Amino acid sequence: MRHAPAELAERPADPAPGPLSPELLRRMHGYWRAANYLSVGQIYLRANPLLERPLTIADVKPRLLGHWGTTPGLNLLYVHLNRLIVEHDLNMIAVIGPGHGGPGLVANTWLEGSYTERYPAIERSRNGMERLFRQFSWPGGIPSHVAPETPGSIHEGGELGYSLAHAYGAVFDNPDLIVACVVGDGEAETGALATSWHSNKFLNPARDGAVLPILHLNGFKIANPTILARIGLDELDELMRGYGYDPYLVEGDDPEEVHQLLAATLDTVLAEIRAIQAAARDGSDGGERPRWPMIVLKTPKGWTGPKIVDGKPVEGTWRAHQVPIADFDDPEHLRQLEEWMLSYRPAELFDECGKFRDEYASLAPTGHRRMGSNPHANGGELLVPLSLPDFRDHAVALPGPGQVKAAATAVLGGWLRDVMAYNMDAANFRLFGPDETASNRLQSVYDVTGKAWMAETEAVDENLSRDGRVMEVLSEHLCQGWLEGYLLTGRHGLFSCYEAFVHIVDSMLNQHAKWLKVTRTIPWRKPIASLNYLLTSHVWRQDHNGLSHQDPGFIDHVANKKADVVRIYLPPDANTLLSVASHCLRSRHYVNVIVAGKNPEWQWLGIDEAVRHCTAGAGIWEWASDAGEPDVVMACAGDVPTLETMAAVMLLREFVPDIRIRVVNVVDLMVLQPQSEHPHGLDERAFDALFTTDKPVIFAFHGYPSLVHKLTYRRTNHANIHVRGYKEEGTTTTPFDMVVLNDLDRYRLALDAIERIPRLRDRVTAETDRYWAMMERHKLYIAEHGDDLPEIRDWQWKR
């Protein structure tokens, strides 16, 4: 690396004194020892926290959990970042990527006082220390990784790969904030992390804060070396420079040298960050993308831990990854653990009451400058509601149901443009999408803002801008990770995505939903803005893109998450989409999934009706229904199923004039569940009032039919609910053929109804024949013309 291997190799021979005075070095080293001591204590001990008496097996936890390997490096960084914060009065938080690095962060926030402020029972005393040790990885205690419970964290170190995207999301529109993001070299192998480095092409140093990536080159994963630790430092340097960074190497295993080198490097990179920001902010950078600094920290895995256990090397190897000493039936192990802990000289660090001695404690920042107390890491504290324009101003005017066509997402785009404009000064709203904002018809937002872009530009480019508030990159992982980081630090956003490909972030959604669930039970975690998905370019209108683009299963995945966290909306037209979207942007601490099409389609509800309908979540469309008890309930959820249902209703009325039909439309899918399962669930009476207790229900559904069954199997009339939806049939074909292939077409729905109405049984054969004749004509027509029958394309609702 430019600042590295050769240069460094000479350092020990000719050590510069470094920026730390001997006294400061001594105190910082003490602070580090204290953090390491507390980390080991958390992993091992349930009692005797200060080692006031010889360690016995009764002091040791029965189940040893936690990961020592990464911890001393994290502790080292925390102590050094503290110095930087204090000396420069920085507004800084840390995002900790390495898995199970919990003990280090818990130790440090306890040492600085943040932990005890959040958890008063974990006092800064001998008793508190005992509780601190005991709770770690203990039933009902705290997880072994950095978690929602950890003060100062916006990132869970459980599943790996999202740290750097979270860090960038956190600093967007936070010009004063620096996020020190520790990337584990194991984590660095994940796909999400491998592309996250490119986030620097979307960060505007004038408007946004800074991310300082610190690649912790710890060397090993659970059972293997890491790739980045075994490609040589030169190749790693090229990789980081190729990603657009200016890498600084901090390497060593002698604490004193590493302290000085790390301190000097941090001073240098901070100065570089400040220079980049100054140049961008006074305009002297010429609009060039800067080369941001990053640090490669190469220290031994499990540094300061036992060197040899049972005759095998541990420190600096994969054996230090988790618990370096186990099996305390061996008294030698107990002795070794004690020796290890005493090597940190706890009596020097903590007084006899267990209080961290002032000479060290005074090194920490104070108040909100402590990384464990920085409000950016508890975004709900900073959350300012969006200023929302009235969506009614964007309503599609309807002379009546099914009389005009509109593209729902394009209408929404107009409102989102205004949302963007209204909150431009607050700078707390962004749109995210994988190269699809315009494809998803939201391009009106470009009237008021561009797409963030810091890489090179060419004359032909459109709507790119350093100041753009639309985040476009061909990575669902980055869109999701950035948005999560943005929300977790107290801002708002919307992620629009092709429905099929949002599965790419299934696992990220999982982790975010779990974060939301857990933080609902942590009183000091304030609610954040909801994670809002707009899934469009959906299964029914990907006829041209073929089977690979057709998958409505994300809502199934979401429906498995905790009911108090997830909401799923299927607005049937533009006005209902407006109403739902406005609701979602006002909501807090949910995952909201909205599924809506982008193609021009018939509109059903005027804006007042739309609001009423969305508020109810589901309702009878009286204007399409007969009064009183029906022969059949034609239910629908989703825009295309609604269209086919309305067409089916028209067919039925034409051919069975005396039929009594009720049309029920469902916007809020969770109303289908029993109230015991979801707060939006309709009570039994309300559900039965819509779906009857004994009449056939033909339910045309946007997704896989089984989801409706899963939600309704406890309902009175469930046995009569017959669901049509996507059954994994599709290809490159026409829009109408897509519904035909999946038995969701109007003819099939009408036939389904006739088949289930007892008094129409004698008509079934004739209608079935007619159905197959119709299908024959359809197939012939599209094979000949490559498009749908004109009567289908031009179909219009009439009553």
Added chain:
Amino acid sequence: MRHAPAELAERPADPAPGPLSPELLRRMHGYWRAANYLSVGQIYLRANPLLERPLTIADVKPRLLGHWGTTPGLNLLYVHLNRLIVEHDLNMIAVIGPGHGGPGLVANTWLEGSYTERYPAIERSRNGMERLFRQFSWPGGIPSHVAPETPGSIHEGGELGYSLAHAYGAVFDNPDLIVACVVGDGEAETGALATSWHSNKFLNPARDGAVLPILHLNGFKIANPTILARIGLDELDELMRGYGYDPYLVEGDDPEEVHQLLAATLDTVLAEIRAIQAAARDGSDGGERPRWPMIVLKTPKGWTGPKIVDGKPVEGTWRAHQVPIADFDDPEHLRQLEEWMLSYRPAELFDECGKFRDEYASLAPTGHRRMGSNPHANGGELLVPLSLPDFRDHAVALPGPGQVKAAATAVLGGWLRDVMAYNMDAANFRLFGPDETASNRLQSVYDVTGKAWMAETEAVDENLSRDGRVMEVLSEHLCQGWLEGYLLTGRHGLFSCYEAFVHIVDSMLNQHAKWLKVTRTIPWRKPIASLNYLLTSHVWRQDHNGLSHQDPGFIDHVANKKADVVRIYLPPDANTLLSVASHCLRSRHYVNVIVAGKNPEWQWLGIDEAVRHCTAGAGIWEWASDAGEPDVVMACAGDVPTLETMAAVMLLREFVPDIRIRVVNVVDLMVLQPQSEHPHGLDERAFDALFTTDKPVIFAFHGYPSLVHKLTYRRTNHANIHVRGYKEEGTTTTPFDMVVLNDLDRYRLALDAIERIPRLRDRVTAETDRYWAMMERHKLYIAEHGDDLPEIRDWQWKR
């Protein structure tokens, strides 16, 4: 780049003649023009393929689909790779990453004859050409991307990001094979692709074939520039070198120059590949990881297409991404399209019958050397069944049910070791896992093989080897992508993964399942080995890792896929796991998901019973059941639910001695579905024979309860099926507390039974009180001791 910008910049000024003779250059250029002509024809025309008469609007398709932008580059590469194949008699296939590059590959395979051999109706004539044009993106025709229908393809260009992983998977253990992998610069932004470059650390040049990555620096995505095209060539060079490659730049917009440069570069990189392989194979490389060559192809997007349309620049811009000219109501557009197509001078290329003229056609390779006919791209043709050791030799010997403990995956590991050993010479089986093979207790395989590793090694490393057949990398994407590539080229494998984190590849599973579905309907695609997942470290035994590691939803995701493609197995113990695994490794063209624990647990079935049970898919455990009609059916699926069910049965027998219990265990989850929905589904009579038609069923389930309801809602007795499973509750706690938190514990199951047996109603209050007292004791104990009650830990089945 080392071979690039500066050096290249001088090229035009002093053009070396290049390796192509003027005559060869002329013919290759003609071949390229032909491919481009056919590509444009596919996108636009439904008739008049040779432009024998002036183009009219009736000749143009009503819906214009397909992506022109990437196509001329793909065509150029195909023509040049053909030259290389012919000159060096190469065994080569192409993996085409860019989305919707279908027309180019279809054109080229038609030109070389492969297409017509697979689809005789698409003759190599005027009529065939018309059908070729018409079928493209036409209902019932072929998709616009490279797809299963495309001869020579193992990769679908629909969802983006997996090309390079597929390419590496294809060449593992295929020393003679070279995969030219075209990576789109849009695709390169995805997470999966960004980490796929690191695959070169796992490729052994002595044993494996070679991947030649070709980054197609086309410049634009749908609506944005690409990152890699806008970081400058120097930074891109660093990035590629940092990934361990030796990048060669081929840049230009003058066809003649680019032809010569590309040809020269291909000669060079082939020589490099051969030199690397030779050195590795004769041992002269010293075991060093080589720096493989790769190519950056920088040509204008939509090259040779219209330069200006409606006054706006198109060629070389994002406007060339899809259909550069649309809206043929404008006669100028029609004229422009005709001019564009005629610019390729079709009459020179095709004779009056539409036959590709010999002077060009003769450039293509012949027989299996044609990339469209290479058997590696139709892996089923090459598939050799595994030689499978008898799993009975690995059976756990049981004195009786619940009398011995064993770790199921560890037992499986012993068998897998033998599978590995038996097929060592055939070199057609590998294990894949994200750094978890040992953590998942499969480490016995290291007795016979190591972990593939070509990066640096250190003395402390264990089991790393250039020749290892275990693929470990901390990326689920790479594990999945490599395995898919390995399977698609006719080999076998198993992917073991933490259950929660396999969601990372939900979307990859989708795409592979879709591939399997579609290829079942393509007669020339021969069945390939199944994609086998072993999900372990599962939800119930991630108590120590906490909520972030707990998610059993992958099987829900899989269950949404087409029934003839997916299989889900929940073996309750080691012997059933052996039986299931052996079955899966013999199966073809499925996705098999096996969920099994890694912790030592009680064993239930001797090996003969296990085989019988797995063959049936579900059955009554007679030895735990009372004869005749039961009061209650205690059903279970999954190892931990089975354990809790057995314990509940013991509790019930103790406290309700006259109770009549039937225990039903389900191994093959799909037996629950009606036969109409899944081929494994039990018929109604068989289902009712197990679950009765009217008795309460307490179903303890591994995953989310709703999955059981979704599968069984049409069954006679569904109203009485009461399912307990994971309800998204969990934290860092004890194993037993995990089941308590989710109401799946033995006490809850027993109480569930009592509550549902009418004649026991009067006991419910007392038993409920006892339940809560028990729970109180449990909570107190784990809070005090940090581990489960000894009576829980030591519980053993007795009857």
